[in-house]
Amino acid sequence: MKRFFVFFVLILIAGIGLSLTVTFVTDTGGIGDKSFNDSAWNGVEMAVKNLGVTANLIQSYEQADYIPNLSAAAQVSDVVVAVGFLIQDAVIKVAPQFPNTKFIFIDGSINGIPNVESYIFAQQQGGFLVGYIAAAMTKTGKVGVVAGMPIPPVDSYMYGYEAGVETYNVLHGTNVQVISGYVGSFDDPAAGKAMTESQIAAGADIVYQLAGLSGLGVIDAMKNQPAGYYAIGADMDQDYLAPGHVLVSSLKRVDIGVYDGIKSVIDGTFKGGTILLSLNNGGIGISPMTYTKKLVPQSVMKEIKVLEQMIIDGKLNIPQTKEEFQSFQVPQITF
Numbered sequence: 001m002k003r004f005f006v007f008f009v010l011i012l013i014a015g016i017g018l019s020l021t022v023t024f025v026t027d028t029g030g031i032g033d034k035s036f037n038d039s040a041w042n043g044v045e046m047a048v049k050n051l052g053v054t055a056n057l058i059q060s061y062e063q064a065d066y067i068p069n070l071s072a073a074a075q076v077s078d079v080v081v082a083v084g085f086l087i088q089d090a091v092i093k094v095a096p097q098f099p100n101t102k103f104i105f106i107d108g109s110i111n112g113i114p115n116v117e118s119y120i121f122a123q124q125q126g127g128f129l130v131g132y133i134a135a136a137m138t139k140t141g142k143v144g145v146v147a148g149m150p151i152p153p154v155d156s157y158m159y160g161y162e163a164g165v166e167t168y169n170v171l172h173g174t175n176v177q178v179i180s181g182y183v184g185s186f187d188d189p190a191a192g193k194a195m196t197e198s199q200i201a202a203g204a205d206i207v208y209q210l211a212g213l214s215g216l217g218v219i220d221a222m223k224n225q226p227a228g229y230y231a232i233g234a235d236m237d238q239d240y241l242a243p244g245h246v247l248v249s250s251l252k253r254v255d256i257g258v259y260d261g262i263k264s265v266i267d268g269t270f271k272g273g274t275i276l277l278s279l280n281n282g283g284i285g286i287s288p289m290t291y292t293k294k295l296v297p298q299s300v301m302k303e304i305k306v307l308e309q310m311i312i313d314g315k316l317n318i319p320q321t322k323e324e325f326q327s328f329q330v331p332q333i334t335f
Contacts, residue, residue, distance in 0.1 A: 023079070026060050034241060036083070079265050102115055111274055113272055119260075121284060122283070129307065131160065133286075135164065138176055140205045141203075146210065147210040207222065208231075233249030251286060256282070
């Protein structure tokens with residue numbers, strides 16, 4: 001009798017239009033990184049506001065949490081949003097066990113599982129643009145990168161950045177060098193700060209953070225440096241975190257990926273597979289540089305516009321792996 005009653009209540013609730021339930025499962029960086037995870041959560045909040053969904057949040061503190069967290073979320077949700085390359089294997093294992101739950105996976109490609117829709121990003125394009133700006137603005141001739149872990153989305157950013165520096169070198173006859181390192185995690189701001197200070201000691205005056213919560217240490221380190229030393233933000237517009245000390249941020253619109261994925265479920269357009277967000281469709285860009293744009297020569301910003309259009313038109317392909325970077329050739333470019 002009890003089992004029948006529960007079934008009846010569920011049918012009744014569904015009949016009166018219960019809103020879609022979405023559960024967001026973070027990676028280990030967690031909410032509060034002012035970067036990747038926060039951008040993804042912003043996408044969920046947009047869906048709450050604009051689409052009327054009900055949202056839940058489950059924090060992952062270590063990689064061992066991924067499978068139990070995804071499983072718990074799938075049992076009580078219509079849609080599970082899973083973010084971060086490191087959670088990919090867990091999604092592959094869990095999603096087939098819950099075929100009636102839709103999974104939105106951010107930062108990797110999962111194909112062949114009909115209830116998983118993946119969003120990947122051409123983050124190398126944003127890395128390229130901020131690398132070009134960094135090469136134009138360095139006074140020491142050395143720029144840095146503090147990365148979280150050597151995973152494809154991070155390396156894509158980094159090699160795009162190095163290609164941007166190389167392109168500036170070729171076009172302007174300079175020899176700007178890149179210092180890079182991995183802190184080994186996305187949740188250790190102290191380690192990010194220590195590596196930044198080490199790169200500054202080695203001569204870098206501009207350092208790009210690619211480390212999530214650890215990357216906040218990069219920005220913190222730059223607050224104590226003299227004028228002309230800058231951090232570069234990633235994923236979200238991080239310029240406001242240290243006005244005048246963050247030169248520019250590369251934008252990776254994770255929020256758009258999350259929101260579009262949830263909306264596809266509501267619209268009935270959800271389909272398994274992988275969707276790419278890039279400069280071409282507004283998924284990648286750079287910040288408006290609210291506090292620093294006046295410090296960058298207008299000639300450099302004009303060159304950035306030309307380079308953006310070349311990327312969109314397919315005339316400039318940005319490397320995203322070590323192998324692609326090693327064979328990267330700067331094309332003929334006229335400004």
